[in-house]
Amino acid sequence: MNQHHDRSVADTVSDEPPTPVTPTEAQREVEEKLIRNVLRSFDDCENPRLRQVMQSLVTHLHAFIRDIRLTEKEWALAIDFLTAVGHITDDRRQEFILLSDVLGASMQTINIDNEAYKNASEATVFGPFFLEDSPEIKNGEDIAGPAVGQPCWVEGSVKDTDGNSIPNARIEVWEADEDGFYDVQYTDERVSGRAHLYSDDEGNYRFWGLTPTPYPIPHDGPVGNMLEATGRSPMRAAHLHFMVTAPGQRRLVTHIFVEGDELLKYDTVFGVKQSLIKRFEEQPAGTPTPDGRDLGDQTWTRTRFDIVLAPEDTPR
Template sequence: MTETTSTDSPAFPAAISTQQQAVEQTLTNNVLASFEDCTDPRLKQLMQSLVSHLHAFIRDVRLTEAEWNTAIEFLTQVGHITDDRRQEFILLSDILGVSMQTINVNNDALGNATEATVFGPFFVEDAPEIPIGGDIAGGASGQPCWVEGTVKDTDGSSIPHVRIEVWEADEDGFYDVQYPDNRVTGRAHLFSDDQGNYRFWGLTPTPYPIPHDGPVGKLLEATGRSPMRASHLHFMVTAENHRTLVTHIFVRGDELLKHDTVFGVKESLIKDFAQQPAGTPTPDGRDLLDAVWTRARFDIVLAPASIL
């Protein structure tokens, strides 16, 4: 009995003998057995499943030693470029869809609960607090945007005093942490009011590339993929007894919605960012000096923590 591969290339044999199959399977079995004495059931499951899938991949594609060495060199480069301001491993996870699939697995769909999407590599702890109606831009360049909405549970009850973290890139496509001067712009946190309402000024989201000057960028280039992300604004919403929500909202009409390089777009998260002509009165009376601005509404629904 023989097993055939999916290519006729001389580098990949047309048939694998029964004897060779036995050699390969014996190794897989031995590695799996090495974890049998693991006393942590979950760790044992993870390691044995990982070994099974990795060995199956190697056997399926008939991985060469040169290809494996290239993979090790690639991962080494990913590690070398990663520091406290840049997380290349998150970028790698994102562009392979691993981040998004992990989010899907850990955030069960629940009725009208707002859908989650990728966290991304640019969140920073301890962003400044702003009041209701404050401005997260902090001097970052871009078109002003008024964002407002409510926070409710899946039964429709308002949730007061919810912590809402918001962060975004400037109009040039850069987050504050990508600049060398330690600026804090385009990010803040605020709290919903007694009725669960929130509102703030930010910037109209624009498309931008993920950092592509490193190994992940080279991988995208080699595989004919774009590094571009669809225009978006990040949210992280936390409330007691509710599942923490990490999500974005996206700009309706953006040409990149179907080609987001980290696969983060979900239809329910696409929102209207309505253009407001110069001179249009702002909701809070802010004087924009006759600038064009946008406004968007994002009503958030949090799932109960018991769903976890």
């Protein structure tokens, strides 16, 4: 990445208090004429949804530009910033998702596209660290692999909103290790802290993982620079990811969070919902485990997450 693209937000945006600007009537007409012309340019778009999206984007984008009286210097910074986000993105790191997350855009999209329905489990952010083709485990097995951390027994059920058990639901789970890193953040091609399993004939599931710990999102790139310049923390509340799918049911992408975590109010991607905060009960060393696993002198935790899936045809 060249030096031009390494400029930070703080380097270019003035730290002087904004001076109120009231455009003249003639200036307002110049700006509004441009908006009308840009909106009209999409009138012949044959896809009505695409036309709606583009015209709304233009309307809100121009309103933002006019509201803050954007300078050419600041516009150039924005271009540099987005270019840097693209440069650092690859098949193992998605900086654009990270940017969407820290601006609350990911969470707002999820809120809109997963409207509350009866007692269905709430959705939250997908995050940038999901991978396809995770290893399959059987109920009761361990997702941690070589990842280090305190063992955690996770169990629960999968049901529909009428209380019917859902057997054979696919449950994808993934999490960071105790050092706050996902497997994809290491360079040795390890696969750890992730797997998929299926609910059993009664709709129940269980597995060993790691007790979630707080960690920072990747902040060594442009998104991290933006957070630093704006005085924001990169820290995420401790969590364990789930993605649950079953025929006839709406896909659920969510996390569970750790009760008592001080970061629950300050999660940098705004992903915490009260219903997703769970108690992770610490068990003294030597406490018998649910499956008879011998953990020696290790302490461990246990938690329960009963998953409720909304029907596939619920309003979006």
